[in-house]
Amino acid sequence: MSFLGLAGLHAFVTGAAGGIGSAIVEEFLAQGCKVTAHDLRSVTRAPSPNLLTVQGDISSESSISSSITNAREHFGPIHILAANAGITDESNDYPIWQMPAELWDKTYAVNVRGTFLTIKHFLSAAELSQKEMGRELSNLAVVVTGSECGKFGQAGHGEYASGKAGLQYGLIRGVKNEIVRLNSKARINAVAPGWVDTPLIEGRLDDPKEMYREAQATVPLRKIANPTDVARAVVFLASHRAAGHITGECISVDGGMEGRIVWSESETLQGKKESPKSKIVRTQTAPPIPQALTPAAQPKNSIKLLISVDFDAVSGWLGTGASSDNNLADYSSGYFSANVGVPRLLKLFKKLGIADKITWFVPMHSAESFPEQFKAILDTGCEIGLHGYCHEGAPQLTPNQERDVLHYCISVYxxxxxxxxxxxxxxxxxxxxxxxxxxxxxxxxxYDSSLSHHDSTPYFIPRVPQIDTPSFTPTTSAATWMHPLPAPLPPTEKTLVEIPANWYAEDMTPLQYWPHTSNSQGYVDVRVVERMWMDRFEYLRREMGDEEMVVFPLILHPDTSGMAHVIGMIERVLGWLKGWAEEVEYLTMGDVARRWKAKAEGRG
Incomplete structure (x- = not known):
């Protein structure tokens, strides 16, 4: 017999499909309990005669009441409730004055109302069972999953922290005085986990600074909890034999988390090998974004973040994307770019406070075809550069046509x-x-932004003659092509500053499918691109800190980055970059070109 004495009892677990919930289910099964595993999602686990899986919504009274009734009919009286279900949205950090009421209501509907309804109907079922049996149920216990956010708070997540605080301090301390009127030995307690390695916080601690600040510097044990750590605390509190004189308490399962710094950054991040217990392993299709354990020295100069958007819209299908096979289905993505992608990106840039630091490259066909969208872009105070008329590539045009296009575009602009x-x-x-x-x-x-002689610093475009392709024919002498490139001429007052651009800095090539383009992809996991961009930034920060000016360009397209499955990744990357605070600076390309040219000419 286990020390906990839970064998044969019936435990009802909500949120059973999640990381902590599934661990609680496993621990109760290991103790010989009959377990009803409840979740809004399907609970996947190997079948067991002691396991019943039920789908339902705890925020719906009829749903949770029905689920508890089904569990009681299947396994008999329910002795233990693990009220574990809860939600949080880690994709945004809203100060209270900006928090959408809908987010607040949604979180409270599940975390607070849902927990109340679950406890209500669990105890109602217990009352009914006791009347039928003519005696009290043994080991009647409730364990609520709270959070250390309810103890310390969490900036940007008042809806989550306040709800958890209400549960673990307000609700259980009130219910402990009521539950004994139903059952003289009944108890209710809570566990308050700190950081736990579950999919719920996926991506939250990818930034090593965030890992240090949130999950290591304030934790004496210097590790992230496993779901099993929390589950075993829940099972302990559920046991009358082990915790029978504990009620109305909230037990922290947080590694000793303090509201102050316990470990210095150097002690936590430098010279220490990552132990298996402290490593976060996430359930995702792409590999996790690597975490740098040893931070680089802060760069001498801030890295200039150059976010540009190519508003190609339909023009992308008319110029370089022209094909005799193009049809309305193809052009439709151009309309999506204007009508959906542009508003979504503008909303995101405004939310991040960088709308006036973006450089938009706009074909004048897009500006004339979608005047409302162009005006909305212009009204942000951003910079707008030219991008052809209908996205014509230079090789498609004669020199005279190219001049005519540029002249007309300047006039429209x-x-x-x-x-x-x-x-x-x-x-x-x-x-x-x-x-x-x-x-x-x-x-x-x-300036221009089309070339890649360098990937992270501006430069003057080299003044060299046209590079001719060798003619490898039987009658051509090899001597005609065996010579080096000519030395560039010195820059003049009119020489263009080049802001680097390349395929690896953009979204479209990997993330959007073009049916008639040979190198089109479109089905790359966004986290692969996200990781690549972050890796590039971290290298530049680490290795190029002494350069006079380091730039980090990203090239977006509304038809690509505006898609629902992509824009969340864009928000994560831009927010992550912004999180480097004084080490980075969002600027337009024009601002950078002016600064760099002034320095290069000895005027800066």
């Missing part, structure tokens, strides 16, 4: 922006040639 002059240019599909550069210099552009 001036009309739509109240006479402003464009400073920046990005070649559609990064396709430009020496003639393009000469035209941009002639029209007094400040």
């Amino acid at each position: 001036r009309t739509l922006t109240g006479g402003k002059k464009p400073l920046g240019y990005r070649a559609p599909l990064y396709q430009l040639r020496e003639n393009t550069i000469a035209l941009l210099e002639e029209y007094d552009f400040l």
Whole structure:
């Protein structure tokens, strides 16, 4: 017989499909209990004669009442309730004055109302069982899953922290005085976990600074709890034999978490090997984003975060994306770009407080075809650069056509922006040639962002002649191609500043499918791209801190990043970058080009 004396008792566990809930189910089964595992989702586990799985919604009174009735009919009287179900939204951090009421209501509907309804109908069922039996149920116990957020609070998550505080301090201390009127030995307690390695916090501690600040610096044991750590505390409190004189208490399962720093950052992050117990393992299809255990020295200068958006819309299918097989289904994604993608990105940029630091590259076909969206972009105070008329690639045009397109685009730009002059240019599909550069210099552009001679610092575009492709024919002498590149000429006053751009900095190639494009992908897991971008930033921060100016460009497209499964990743990355605080600075490309050129010319 186990010391806990729970064998043969019936335990009802809510939130049983989650990390902690599934561990609670396993612990009760290991103690010889009959277990009803309840969740809104399907509970997947190997069948057992002692296990009943039930789907239901704890925030619905009829649903939870029905679930408890079904459990009682299947296994008989319910002795133990593990009220574990709860939700949180870790994708956003809202200060109380910005928190959507809908989020508050949704969280309270599950965490507070749902827990109340679960306890209510569990005790009602116990009362009915006792009347039928003519005696008190043995080992009648309730254990509520709270949170250390309810003890210490959690900035940005008042809806979660306040609800948990109400449960673990208010509710259980009131119910402990009522429950004994139903059953003289009945008890109710709570557990308050700190950080636990479950999918609920997936991605929350990917940032090593966040890991240190939230989960290591304040925890003497310096480790993240496993779900089993919490489950065993729940089973202990459920046992009359082990905890029969404990009621109305909230037991912290948090490694000794304090509301102050216990370990210095150097003690926690430097020179220590990660132990298996402290390593977070997440359930996801892509590998987790690696965590740097040894932080790099802070860069001498802030890294310039250059977020640009190519608003191609339908024009992307007319120029470089032209195909005789294109049809309305293809053009439809261009309409999505304008009507859905642009508003979603604008909303996100405003939420992050960076809308006026974004550089939008807009084909004038998009500006003229979708004037409301263009005005909404313009009204943010952002920078707008040119991107062709209908996304024409330079190789598609004659030099005269290219001049005509640029001249017309400048004219439209001036009309739509109240006479402003464009400073920046990005070649559609990064396709430009020496003639393009000469035209941009002639029209007094400040910078281009299409090339990748470097990936993280601005530079003057080298002034070199056109590079000719060798002619490998039987009659051609090898001597005609065996010579080095000519040395670049010194930059002039008109030489363009180049802001690096490359395929690995953009979203579209891996994340959007183009049916008639040979290198189209579109089915790459967003977390692969997310990890790649974060890895690139961490390398630049670690290895290029002494450079005069380090830039980190990202290139987005509304038709790609505006998609529902992508924009959440964009928000995570931009928020993560912003979290580096004084080490980073969001800027437009024009601002960076001006600063860099002034320094390069000895004026900065």
